[in-house]
Amino acid sequence: MFHREGQKIILITFFLVVAALLVAQYYVPADWARWLVQISALVVLVLILQFFRNPKRPVTPSFDEVLAPVDGKVVIIDEVDEPEYFKDKRKQVSIFMSPVNVHVTRYPVSGTVTYSKYHPGKYLVAWHPKSSTKNERTTVVIHTPKFGEVMYRQIAGAVARRIVNYAEEGEQVTQGTDAGFIKFGSRVDLFLPLDCNIHVRLNQKVVGAKTCIASLPKQDD
Template identity: 80%
Template sequence: MFHKEGQKIIITTFFLVVAAVLAAQYYIDVEWVRMAVQIAALLVLIAILQFFRNPKRLVTPNFDEILAPVDGKVVVIEEVDEPEYFKEKRKQVSIFMSPTNVHVTRYPASGTVTYSKYHPGKYLVAWHPKSSTENERTTIILHTPKFGEIGYRQIAGAMARRIVNYAEEGEQVTQGEDAGFIKFGSRVDLLLPLDCDITVELNQKVVGARTCIASVRPLDD
């Protein structure tokens, strides 16, 4: 299954690849050159299909857990001063997505969207420390039953040029549902309360709507 955000690119690429394969067949006489062009064209199509894949992941919502919003690798776990919305310290967990990862963004928790804002910006590499505040990005805040307000931020990387965000203020959303898409390399920051327990480690690979990122701290802690 492929994400709807890739539909036009997939169709356009398919016809271009078909044209390239046929053109090579009719106009290139040297067999190995013809084969190389045709194989290269098919590899481009496969890469596009792979990038826009959208595997179905059924989730039973769990109010005690924050799930990974995307596939990728944990590159940051730290306390930060969050200046845009919370204006206080938050635990930040950042997940970097390479071009080979699934790039669907999924809601990390069930709740109500209380804030959703797009910011134009730069295209620093996604692991750059300033990418969270200077790159093209969206900030989304969810009010959840157990964690209170949590945030996540879609951040465009050096290759990404379009962030798709479906979250609308006032909307009720469900953990694991499709929340958007970031095209061609990117990062997502989670902004969590200080009193939650982080359940992942640096450099750990996570799976969107599968891996638990944080849980509610037990009352006796």
């Protein structure tokens, strides 16, 4: 299954690959050159297909947990000042996506979208400390029954040139469902309440809509 954001690119790539295979078959006389063109064309098609793959991940929504919004590796766990929306301290967890990761963004929590904004910006490498505030990005805040408001931020990297964000203010969203896509990039930041329990560690690989990033502290009976 492939993401809808990749349908046009996949179709164009398919026709280009078919054209390359035919040209190589009938107009490239040397066997080694013909094989080189054909294999290269097929490799490009496979890479495009794997980039836009969209595996099904059924989720039983939980108001007590924040799930990973994307596949990737945890690169930041820190307490930071969040200046755009909360304007106070939050726990930040950042996930970096390599080109081989699934690049679908999924809602980390269920609730009501209270803020959704696109910011044009630069294309610094995703692990750069200033990429969270300087790069092209979208910021989404979801109000949940138990966590209060949870923010996630899609951030473009050095290669990514387009962020797709489906979240609209006032919309009811469900944990684990499709929230957007980052084409050929690169990082998502989560900003969580200070009293939540973080369940991941630095350099841990996480799976979107599967890995629990944080939970609420247990309440005394």
